[in-house]
Amino acid sequence: MKRQRVAVLGATGSIGSSALDVIARHPQQLSASVLAAGRNVDALVALCVQHRPAHAVIADPALYGALCEALRAAGLSTHAHAGDDALCALVAGDACDSVVAAIVGAAGLDSTLAAARAGKRLLLANKESLVMAGDLVMAAARQAGACILPIDSEHNALFQCLPDGRVSAGVERLVLTASGGPFRGRDRASLASITPAQAVAHPKWSMGPKISVDSATLMNKGLEVIEAHHLFGLGNDRIGVVVHPQSLVHALVEYTDGSTLAQLGLPDMRTALAVGFAWPARIPSGVPPLDLIAHGRLDFEEPDMDTFACLRLARQALDAGGSAPTVLNAANEVAVSAFLQGRIAFLSIPAIVESALAALPPAEIASLEAAREADAQARHHATQALPRHARA
Numbered sequence: 001m002k003r004q005r006v007a008v009l010g011a012t013g014s015i016g017s018s019a020l021d022v023i024a025r026h027p028q029q030l031s032a033s034v035l036a037a038g039r040n041v042d043a044l045v046a047l048c049v050q051h052r053p054a055h056a057v058i059a060d061p062a063l064y065g066a067l068c069e070a071l072r073a074a075g076l077s078t079h080a081h082a083g084d085d086a087l088c089a090l091v092a093g094d095a096c097d098s099v100v101a102a103i104v105g106a107a108g109l110d111s112t113l114a115a116a117r118a119g120k121r122l123l124l125a126n127k128e129s130l131v132m133a134g135d136l137v138m139a140a141a142r143q144a145g146a147c148i149l150p151i152d153s154e155h156n157a158l159f160q161c162l163p164d165g166r167v168s169a170g171v172e173r174l175v176l177t178a179s180g181g182p183f184r185g186r187d188r189a190s191l192a193s194i195t196p197a198q199a200v201a202h203p204k205w206s207m208g209p210k211i212s213v214d215s216a217t218l219m220n221k222g223l224e225v226i227e228a229h230h231l232f233g234l235g236n237d238r239i240g241v242v243v244h245p246q247s248l249v250h251a252l253v254e255y256t257d258g259s260t261l262a263q264l265g266l267p268d269m270r271t272a273l274a275v276g277f278a279w280p281a282r283i284p285s286g287v288p289p290l291d292l293i294a295h296g297r298l299d300f301e302e303p304d305m306d307t308f309a310c311l312r313l314a315r316q317a318l319d320a321g322g323s324a325p326t327v328l329n330a331a332n333e334v335a336v337s338a339f340l341q342g343r344i345a346f347l348s349i350p351a352i353v354e355s356a357l358a359a360l361p362p363a364e365i366a367s368l369e370a371a372r373e374a375d376a377q378a379r380h381h382a383t384q385a386l387p388r389h390a391r392a
């Protein structure tokens with residue numbers, strides 16, 4: 001494996017931390033050459049002290065001075081940058097060979113697209129960019145010859161279970177597993193008083209707050225169905241979801257001959273990241289092997305789409321096509337953020353997403369501008385809806 005210089009976008013987050021852990025295990029093969037974060041200068045500089053990247057990027061331009069000063073105070077020669085344009089230029093330029101796209105939300109779209117357009121090895125965790133503008137990202141990667149390595153655990157699992165990571169003749173169906181989240185088995189009435197702290201307490205995975213809430217509403221699985229559609233080119237009807245509370249089987253591929261191939265492993269994202277860095281080779285990730293005897297059992301059940309309406313809404317958006325998934329994603333981001341701030345109730349999340357989808361008919365997404373416009377309209381609609389859902 002050639003030594004890769006890696007840009008880690010979202011370095012201060014959960015995926016960023018797992019990626020840096022794997023990189024640090026392989027100093028001969030991997031180095032972190034660019035580290036990027038949103039607003040957390042202290043955490044970013046602490047990572048720079050540890051990993052000595054050539055470049056550090058803070059998204060908020062108002063924090064550029066603070067970043068320069070903190071790097072200087074730490075005695076580092078790391079070059080400071082600020083803003084999305086600077087990040088996209090670094091991602092597309094000679095500073096890195098591969099890019100871990102792990103910024104949370106639609107904020108990750110431009111840098112993901114920049115990596116795809118520049119033909120980089122793209123370790124894609126930021127599922128929202130595919131939901132928002134999947135046709136554009138996939139087309140850009142195809143045109144530039146960028147290799148997309150799915151990092152989302154289910155899609156990484158599918159990639160591993162498919163020959164050459166692609167759907168070809170003989171593949172019948174893809175099946176994503178879902179943990180069911182912290183409220184699996186609960187009825188709708190019991191979800192009315194859920195607090196942010198309860199919603200982010202994922203039973204199996206340690207993740208950032210936004211994706212943790214998405215797992216609790218099952219929106220995460222809905223986003224993942226759309227993500228799988230773009231990555232593997234199959235329709236809604238050939239992408240199944242099965243609840244598997246142990247989170248040990250990450251996804252399955254059903255073949256026409258009756259075979260089902262599955263990928264199993266402990267719920268630790270370092271495995272998917274190691275696959276992304278090394279594929280088609282394999283490198284140690286720090287994750288221990290799965291001891292099936294110790295775990296004892298694997299359970300599977302149907303998802304409850306009446307109680308957890310977000311999965312149903314995401315499937316409807318995929319069927320509606322055009323801007324509907326973009327609207328779904330943007331309205332969900334606004335609603336989840338308001339929920340995390342304690343401004344709206346847990347059950348208002350699907351209500352706000354549903355109302356945005358109903359209010360904004362699907363439009364064609366033929367350009368990045370069209371995706372941005374649909375995203376902005378949905379954010380506006382969802383933001384306007386917040387006062388009607390305000391908690392007493």
Ligand SMILES: NC(=O)C1=CN([C@@H]2O[C@H](COP(=O)(O)OP(=O)(O)OC[C@H]3O[C@@H](n4cnc5c(N)ncnc54)[C@H](OP(=O)(O)O)[C@@H]3O)[C@@H](O)[C@H]2O)C=CC1
Nearest residue numbers: 010012013014015037038039040059104107125126207208
């Ligand atoms: N965590 C997981 O196990 C998994 C995550 N994913 C996906 O990976 C992505 C990251 O998730 P996760 O690591 O959990 O999230 P976290 O909340 O833990 O981390 C988010 C990262 O994004 C940065 N960030 C936030 N806003 C901006 C912005 N406007 N511009 C640039 N950077 C920004 C944050 O920087 P700062 O610290 O400065 O705010 C932080 O580094 C998401 O798309 C998620 O869906 C997919 C599968 C599994």
Ligand SMILES: CC(=O)[C@@H](O)[C@H](O)COP(=O)(O)O
Nearest residue numbers: 152153178179180181215220
């Ligand atoms: C680790 C990962 O890939 C997450 O997306 C995970 O799938 C979340 O778990 P849920 O199955 O509860 O959504």
Ligand SMILES: [Mn+2]
Nearest residue numbers: 152153154224
């Ligand atoms: Mn996932």
